[in-house]
Amino acid sequence: MLGNVRLAVQHLSFVILMYGGRFGVHLGSAVPCFSCPYVYGCGGNCYLMGLQGYIGFGLTWAQLWGYQGLRALFWLVVFAAAASLLGKLWCGFVCPFGLVSDWLTYLRRFLGVASLRLSRAARARLAPVKYFLLAWLALGPVLVNLGLLHPDFYLPFCQICPGKSLLPLFEGEAKYLTLELTNSVTLSLSVVLMAASGLTVAGSFFRERLFCVFCPMLALFNLLRPLALARIVKDPGLCQGCGACSRSCMMDMDELWLEREHDSGDDGECLGCGGCVEACSSRGCLSLKFLGGTVVGSSPELARGLRTGGGRARG
Template sequence: MVDNLRSLIQTLMFVFWTYGGRAGVNLGYSVPCFSCPYVSGCAGHCYLMALQGQWSLAFLFSGLLSYKSFKVVLYFLLFVLLAILLSKLWCGWVCPFGTLQDWLAQLRKRLRIRETEFSWKTRERLKPVKYVLLALLITTPLLITFAGLHRDFYLLFCQICPAKPIMPLFVGETRNLALDYTNTITLTFSVLSLTIAAVTLVGSFFKDRFFCLFCPMLPLIQMSKKISFIRFEKKGHTCLGCGNCQRMCPVDIRDVHLEKREKNVMSEDCMLCLRCIESCPEDSALTVKFFNYNIFSSSRRYVAKNYQQGKSANG
């Protein structure tokens, strides 16, 4: 099953990002997933840190041909290239923080605890949060440079990101669990960081991919939708509207089910877990492609085979 393959790749990617640096791997500062820079020996840094620390007009004003400006553009272009290459596979197959959330969800299922459901109204209300966070990422360096904002606001998102106190635990580091009493700002951020981390862990246990609802990386990767090598396509005329894709989606996306005209149905919150394709009973109604090559397509035979296997496993 595709889900088993995905779980295996996720585990391998988790080990790679968390410990790869100890083997000399360093993929730089443009990684389109939450490979946390606060993990000693990580294999690469989440691009959101570079976006906050360097994607600032202040660097551009210092000289378009300056070394700092060159690094800003280079990191951005590398991020775009990686996003074009794998698109949302970064979210569903590669991101170590996403994998951790999936492990918590699997634990909940093993304990036979029902998942918390969000209404569509609630989901719509939560949707702008990721854009607010993205705006803070970009504007905070400008406010520090031009408006005199205190420098302790530097790397604002990283300071409150739940990955900061959580991910270093996997390499035995606990220093980010301590409160920073340097001043009121640092104390506030450290309290916020621990609070958000606790809410994220609990939320991810009860709700699949809870933090991904708020992740500012999603809209950044989504910018590459039109030119990405990865395409998620639907043949609207073959869809019978059974709704399997919507029911199986871990992040409750209904766009794939409802869309009848748009061929590319890669929505912003999609993480390309491919469960919708696994559950679709119509041949080639849903397909993921790399360039023009089919990677995986929906199949009536595939659904029937999985149903029989599930029936046999359940006795």
């Protein structure tokens, strides 16, 4: 049931965020997911672009103390508020790029191809990459402003983000699937972009939400986690250790499964998809909470609502 709700919300969000601008919908410059401004007519701008540019690290020191600085602060507050409101649910329920990745996963499941499993050690090694990308996203524009980096490193993360090349395809625009031969910097960045895009598509086919392992937006969410109003919470006393939550996790997290003492939940790699809550058949063990109140709690009935065998793939 929860999975179906997520599917519906994801698709609605995709339509709004990808095409909303064409109908006069624009949610501003601080959308906490990959609502890509490279998509003409998008319904809101991914905050990462603004953060690298005109409402963030792209501002000069002088601009920071002026009106533009205030504006940057405004959008930061808007982002923090929006990110806190839904927490990781932005990733699991709203992000259009996440939905594209999920489509690849549904295709893989339909074909019965086994999933690529990353060991815990591998995941631990890959997890810091998102923070490096966040640092790159912040540092790059500063270095450009200081003249230490070529101006074409402007929007340094957007230049290599697979969302830039792949999302515009859904409005018929293929111009970002190109190598940009203008100079060596644009060429290098576009080569990295094409390689990242190709690897993302291939990787996301075999491994659910592979890109999210590296997503700097997730890094931002993790930094803001103490403010999150929507959380996934575990009551370890009710856990029977079956591992269903771990198997259902889009990110192959086993932290939730192995937790025995604290009410941990959506930290680290969690994308707030609620799959763990739906898969857990121990009543009340896992819950999706908002402001401390339970929105959905695990139960045998909810778990049995999942189609597990014969019939169409689980949503």
